[in-house]
Structures are given as C-alpha cells and as structure tokens.
Amino acid sequence: MEPPRRFCDSLWNFIRFLPYFTGLLILGFIKGIILFPFICLIMTIGISGIILGLWPIHFSYTCYCILRTKQFGPVLKVLLCLCTAVISILWPPVGIASSVLGGAAYGFLAPMFATFQAVGERKRDKVYHCICDGTWGTVEGSFTVIRDFMDVCYHSYFSIMDDLLSEGKYYEIRLLYLPLALAIGVLGAMVDLPVISIIAFCKSPCMLFKGWHRLFHDCIGREGPFLETICVPFAGLAILLWPLAVVGAVLGSMVSSIFLGAYAAVIVYQECSIWFGLCYITASLSIYDEYSNDVLDMAEGSCFPRPRYTKKAPSQTNSRSTSFSRPSSFKKPPSRTTSLPAPMIELKPLELADSLFEECQRHGEIMVSKGIITLKDIEDAKNKIGSGKVITIGLPAYCIFQALLHSVKSNSTGILLNDNTEITTSNRPKDTFFDWFLNPLLIIKDQIKADNLSEAEEEYLGRLVLLRSDPARLKNTNIGPPPESELRRAELDALARRLQGITKSITRYPTFRRRFDESMEIILQELVKKNGENSKSRGSRPQTVPRSKSMFARILSQESFNSRKDNSGSDQEAQTVVQRDVEIG
Numbered sequence: 001m002e003p004p005r006r007f008c009d010s011l012w013n014f015i016r017f018l019p020y021f022t023g024l025l026i027l028g029f030i031k032g033i034i035l036f037p038f039i040c041l042i043m044t045i046g047i048s049g050i051i052l053g054l055w056p057i058h059f060s061y062t063c064y065c066i067l068r069t070k071q072f073g074p075v076l077k078v079l080l081c082l083c084t085a086v087i088s089i090l091w092p093p094v095g096i097a098s099s100v101l102g103g104a105a106y107g108f109l110a111p112m113f114a115t116f117q118a119v120g121e122r123k124r125d126k127v128y129h130c131i132c133d134g135t136w137g138t139v140e141g142s143f144t145v146i147r148d149f150m151d152v153c154y155h156s157y158f159s160i161m162d163d164l165l166s167e168g169k170y171y172e173i174r175l176l177y178l179p180l181a182l183a184i185g186v187l188g189a190m191v192d193l194p195v196i197s198i199i200a201f202c203k204s205p206c207m208l209f210k211g212w213h214r215l216f217h218d219c220i221g222r223e224g225p226f227l228e229t230i231c232v233p234f235a236g237l238a239i240l241l242w243p244l245a246v247v248g249a250v251l252g253s254m255v256s257s258i259f260l261g262a263y264a265a266v267i268v269y270q271e272c273s274i275w276f277g278l279c280y281i282t283a284s285l286s287i288y289d290e291y292s293n294d295v296l297d298m299a300e301g302s303c304f305p306r307p308r309y310t311k312k313a314p315s316q317t318n319s320r321s322t323s324f325s326r327p328s329s330f331k332k333p334p335s336r337t338t339s340l341p342a343p344m345i346e347l348k349p350l351e352l353a354d355s356l357f358e359e360c361q362r363h364g365e366i367m368v369s370k371g372i373i374t375l376k377d378i379e380d381a382k383n384k385i386g387s388g389k390v391i392t393i394g395l396p397a398y399c400i401f402q403a404l405l406h407s408v409k410s411n412s413t414g415i416l417l418n419d420n421t422e423i424t425t426s427n428r429p430k431d432t433f434f435d436w437f438l439n440p441l442l443i444i445k446d447q448i449k450a451d452n453l454s455e456a457e458e459e460y461l462g463r464l465v466l467l468r469s470d471p472a473r474l475k476n477t478n479i480g481p482p483p484e485s486e487l488r489r490a491e492l493d494a495l496a497r498r499l500q501g502i503t504k505s506i507t508r509y510p511t512f513r514r515r516f517d518e519s520m521e522i523i524l525q526e527l528v529k530k531n532g533e534n535s536k537s538r539g540s541r542p543q544t545v546p547r548s549k550s551m552f553a554r555i556l557s558q559e560s561f562n563s564r565k566d567n568s569g570s571d572q573e574a575q576t577v578v579q580r581d582v583e584i585g
Helices: 007-068 074-120 126-132 136-165 175-221 229-262 264-271 274-296 349-370 375-382 386-409 432-451 455-467 471-476 486-506 512-538 551-568 571-584
Strands: none
Touching: 007 074, 007 126, 007 136, 074 126, 074 136, 136 512, 175 229, 175 264, 175 274, 229 264, 229 274, 264 274, 349 386, 349 512, 375 386, 375 512, 386 432, 386 455, 386 486, 386 512, 432 486, 455 471, 455 486
C-alpha cells in the first residue's frame, strides 16, 4: 500500500498512532522494570563466575604459550608477558562491571523491544503476545549469552593458544625504532587532536541543518525511517534528539583523532622512517577531511595536502586526492520509483548460519550412515581430544567445500548454497565478519574452478578436507587414489589447509559452538538409530536409560550393553554393569 503523500494525512496518522505507541512504551517499560533485576543478577553471577573461575588458567596458560612459542623473539616475549599481567589484573573488575551493565541493559531493553515486535509480527492474539513476549524469552536469552561467553572463554581461547604454539611467521621488536615511533605517535596525537576538533566543530552546523532537512523531508514524504507506521514515533524522537547526535559526532571525532594521529608510530615502525611518519600526520588530516565531506555530502577534496607515507606504490585509486570521494552515481539519492530488473535480496547473517548448520547436519547424517563418522569422533570432540577436530573443524570445512564446489559447477559469481541462495558481494550481510571470510572463500572457489578437478580429485579433496586435522586417521583411511603428480597433490593439500584454516577461525566466534552442538545432537540421534538397528539384528532388546541422561550417555550405554552381552552372554548381568557405568558417567 502506498503511504500517504500529503502532510495533513501524515500528521493525522502520527497523532492517531501516538496513544497506541505510548501504551506499548509504558507496557514495555513496566516489563523491563520487573525483569531487569533478575536478568542482571543471572548474567552477573554467570559471567562473573566464568571470569573468576577461568582467570588462573587464562593467566598461567597465556604466559606459558607466549614463552614456549617459536613465533616471537625474546624481547617481544618479555613485553607480551608484561602486557598479559596488566590485562589479567584489569580483566576481572572490568569484566564483572561490564556484566552488570550489560545484564541491566539487556534485562530492561529486551522486553521493551519484544513488546513492539509482537505488534509488527503476524500473530493472531496480539494482546497476549504484547504482554507475554519478552518475559521468559529474555530469561532464556540471558542463559544463552552466558553459554556463548563460556564458549568464547574456553573453546575459542584454547583454539587461539593452540595456533600460537604451532609454527608460524617469526616476529621480533626492533628496539632502535621504538623510541622514535613513540615520539612521532605522541606528536601525531598532539597535532591531530586540535586540528580535527576544529574541523569537526566547523562542520557541525552543516551536519545539524542537513540532518534536520533530511529528517523533515522524510517525515513529510513518509520515506526513510517514517515509511513504517511503528517507526514514526522513533523517527520523530530522532528529530528532537538530532542535536545530541551532532554533539556526539563531534566528541567522537575528537576521541578518534587521538588514535588516528597515534597511528603515525605504527607507520614509523613499519617503514623504518621518521619522514614517512611526519607525512602520515599531514595525510591523516586530509583523510579525515575527505571522509567527513563524503559523509556530509559536501564538496569533494580537501584543503590539506596528502603526501605519500608508505614505500609501497599507491594504487590508481589511492593516488588521487579524491580517494574517499563518492561516485557520481551516488551524488543524488535514488528515487523510490526506480525500477530494477530484478529485486536484490539482502541476506541475513542468521539465515546463512542456519544454512551452514543444516548442511553440517545433513552431511553428518550421510557420513554416519556410511561409517565415516563414528562414535569415537563425537566422543573425542566432546572431550576436546585432537582427533575430535574431524567433527568440530573437518565437518564444517567439508560443508563449505561442497558449497564452493556446487558454486563452481553452477557457474555462480558468488557462493551458491544448497537451497540455491546465492551469496555475492552485493547482497552479503554488511557485517565485518563476512568481509573477513567471504573474499577468501571466493578466491578459493576461483582456484577450484581454475584447477578443473576430476571426480576422483573432488572425492580425494573432500575427504582430505574432512580428515586433515587427524593425520593418523587420514593415513589409515582409504580416501581414494591421490593424484599422480606431486604438484597436483601439493595444490590439493594447500586448498584443504586453507579451507580448514578459515573454518577454524569461524568456529571461534560466539554462538557457533552452541549452534553446532545442536546440530551434533541430530547426528547423535542418527547414531542411536543405527545402534538400535544393530542391536535388533543381534536379537537383543534395547537398553533403557533415564530421560535425564544425555544422548551421548544413551549411545555409550547401548554400545557398552552390546559389548558386555557378547562377553558375558547374559542380558541381566550386562544390563546391571551398564546401568552402573551410566550412573558413574
């Protein structure tokens, strides 16, 4: 439905919706006031317990890994150990204070947002959902946050430390350039802070009036944030609070200018030149000036010079003084009536994550049926044994490889998922996470396409990606005939190594471990089904385990029952021994 164009209609809709919005705001506020003490208490106790419980391990094991690694030189090791000691002292109070503030904010805002979302969603009994949504869901969300925080502090931490102990590029501090770098860094901060503050203060009136002009224009034409009725009160509040946003932008520019100028120390150290550091200080003023002109839609260019501050030859786009300038096609905002040949759907991060875990579940069930994934793999993954990486790293890497292979065979410009959803650089989620991993995966896809793999090589590379993290398993498993050419084998091994490296980095991010464990429960059910069929073929009745036991315990009890029965020949004796083992486990 086309929104009203006349100002009177827009004003009348705003006035008519205002009591409705006020009622929802009051209801959400009451729910937030009631829930936030409990949510704050839950998150504070949970996160604080994790921080204090793992603090001795984090401090001691970090220092151990820094001292044992061969990637750092002696001077860098001493400096990192001192920094680790300072960070370890500050980590408990800062972490606990952050958990209190984060718990209070989440407990108060989550019920309020859930109240407004209940109105916007297609639900029949909206009154019931306005009252109930955001209550128990917020409590479950607080435990989810604690679980994800635990995964980061435990699984992700040890994964990073394992990489630190492995072989890698050697780093050492050049002591000669440290005093010079620090001096130039302080000089850059002293120069950039007042100059950038003056630039931001002079451009603040332009930001104030241009922002008001845009907001009022959207309000009259019902565009932008005023397009949806539920967003009208928030957008109206943005008009009133826009001066505070301008003040915040000026203060943010002042704070960021310190770090922007201090980066001159990094330039001096990297380039081993004081002159390049001084050139960067001047160029940083030009960079900020051009970027602010781009954001405020002002005239392109800068009144500050932009000298070259690196030894590396600048690219064609960076050699111009208008490198931050916007293209001519974006000087004017596109019209809403412009028709596109095909609608571009912007993908959501959670949709892509769901697709990855569904693929892990699907391929995991297939490998369980073929006997490639066994109970020992899942047991090792739960106990964090080296061979457990076949499940935690090898299986997701194998799913990513299959997606890349499917994209190559379909001549896709991006990455084609199993449901024919295509991820490209234009419709990808705008999160930094996807900037880090999408381009490397596209490069690997192009390499796979250029290699023109045969079916035997595809099968070999797939099993190599799956089992590469377990060398013993890879050696004893028939993964197909390797290519005859040593160069070809080295190329496939490099592809497998890069895919596993990218997947290992992905597994360190929050929510991955929790979501992956949920997918593994489905695979465990497939193992239970398979073991149940095996027990029926042997003529034994299935072992009954209490519902409170985990799926993992049920599988162990089933296999233990079968082995005990084979050894003893008595069902009653085997069941008694297995029940005792399950209670102990």
